[in-house]
Amino acid sequence: MKRNSSLPLKFTEVSLRDGSHVMAHQFTEKQVFDAAKALDEAGMHYIEVSHGDGLGGSTLQYGRSLTDEMKLIETAVGACQQAKVAVLLLPGIGTVSELKQANKLGASLVRVATHVTEADVSAQHIHMARELGMEVMGFLMMAHSAPAEKLIEQAKLMESYGAQGVYVTDSAGALLPHEVKERISALRNSLDIEVGFHAHNNLSVAVANTLVAIEEGATRIDGSVRCLGAGAGNTQTEVLLAVLDRMGIETGIDLYKMMDLAEDVIGPMLPGSQEIRKGSLAMGYAGVYSSFLLHAERAGKRFGLDPRDILIELGKRKAVGGQEDLIIEVAAELAKKSKLEV
Ligand SMILES: CC[C@H](O)CC(=O)C(=O)O
Numbered sequence: 001m002k003r004n005s006s007l008p009l010k011f012t013e014v015s016l017r018d019g020s021h022v023m024a025h026q027f028t029e030k031q032v033f034d035a036a037k038a039l040d041e042a043g044m045h046y047i048e049v050s051h052g053d054g055l056g057g058s059t060l061q062y063g064r065s066l067t068d069e070m071k072l073i074e075t076a077v078g079a080c081q082q083a084k085v086a087v088l089l090l091p092g093i094g095t096v097s098e099l100k101q102a103n104k105l106g107a108s109l110v111r112v113a114t115h116v117t118e119a120d121v122s123a124q125h126i127h128m129a130r131e132l133g134m135e136v137m138g139f140l141m142m143a144h145s146a147p148a149e150k151l152i153e154q155a156k157l158m159e160s161y162g163a164q165g166v167y168v169t170d171s172a173g174a175l176l177p178h179e180v181k182e183r184i185s186a187l188r189n190s191l192d193i194e195v196g197f198h199a200h201n202n203l204s205v206a207v208a209n210t211l212v213a214i215e216e217g218a219t220r221i222d223g224s225v226r227c228l229g230a231g232a233g234n235t236q237t238e239v240l241l242a243v244l245d246r247m248g249i250e251t252g253i254d255l256y257k258m259m260d261l262a263e264d265v266i267g268p269m270l271p272g273s274q275e276i277r278k279g280s281l282a283m284g285y286a287g288v289y290s291s292f293l294l295h296a297e298r299a300g301k302r303f304g305l306d307p308r309d310i311l312i313e314l315g316k317r318k319a320v321g322g323q324e325d326l327i328i329e330v331a332a333e334l335a336k337k338s339k340l341e342v
C-alpha cells in the first residue's frame, strides 16, 4: 500500500473508553490498571480512558460509572511508562473543569467530540486544552450522515480553534469503503493538520475501512482490542496491526504482546463475545449511533419490542449522540402504535 502521508501512524486504543459502553460503565481500577500496563508494554501510543460518553458522562441518562473516571485516568497514567493517556470530551456533557482535572492527573491528549454538523460547540474546549498545553484533536461523530463538503467545513472550524488533527468518526459503523476514501481524502486535501479515523465494525468492514483511511493519508488510527467498543466494537486493534505488519507498514507496536493481552487481559473482561449480532448489524445498516445498542435492548425488553424496530426508527429520525432519552420515547410510541393496531 502506498500511504498518502509521510507522517508516522499513531494509534489510540479505545477499549477503556468506547468499551465502557459494553461494560455498562462498570470498569474497575484493577481492569484499567492491568489493561493500560499491558498496552503500554506492547508499545501502544495513546490509551483513551473516560466514561463511554466522555468526561462527565456518569449520569442517569448515560449510565453511572462504577468507578470515578478520574480515578481510572489516574490509574492508567500510573500504569504507563511511555504511552500517553487520552480523554474524550463531548461539550455539553463534559466541562472545562473536568478537562483541567483530567489534565492535572496526567491525561495529555483530549479528543473533543461533536456531532458532524456541530463543530462550533467545540471552540471553548479546544482553546482551553491548548492553553493547558494538551494535545487536542477534533472528533466529528456520525460522519456517515454528512457529505464530504460538510465534513471539510466542520473540520476547518476545529482547525481554526486550534485542533491539531480531526477524526472522521464512523459512530454508526455505517460507512462503506468508498465513502471512507471520499471523506478522508477530502480532509487530507483541505486541512493542514492530521486526519484520523475511528471505525465501528457493525458491517464487518472496520479493518478494510481503516486500511482505506491509512492509504488516503489518515495518520491517527483508533482500534479496540477484541473489538471492546460500542455496537460490534471498533477496528480490532491486534488484527489491524497484524495486517499492517503483513503489508510492511511499520507501527512500532509489538504484535505478539498485543495478541497476548487480547487473550489474557482483555478477553476475561468481556461480558460476552463482541460478535456482529442482529442489534449491531441493524445499527450499521440503519446508521445509528453504536452506543445506543444497550439502551435499545433494554427499551425493547421494557416495552416488549424488537430492539431492531427501535433502532431503525432512530435511524429514520436521525437521532444524534446525547439523545438517549429519545430511545425511550421512540419505544413508547412504537409500543402504543402496535397496541392500537391489534
Ligand atoms: C458517546 C460518545 C461516542 O461513544 C464517541 C464515539 O466513540 C463514537 O461516536 O464512535
Ligand SMILES: [Mn+2]
Binding pocket: 018, 171, 198, 199, 200, 229, 230, 290
Ligand atoms: Mn466509537
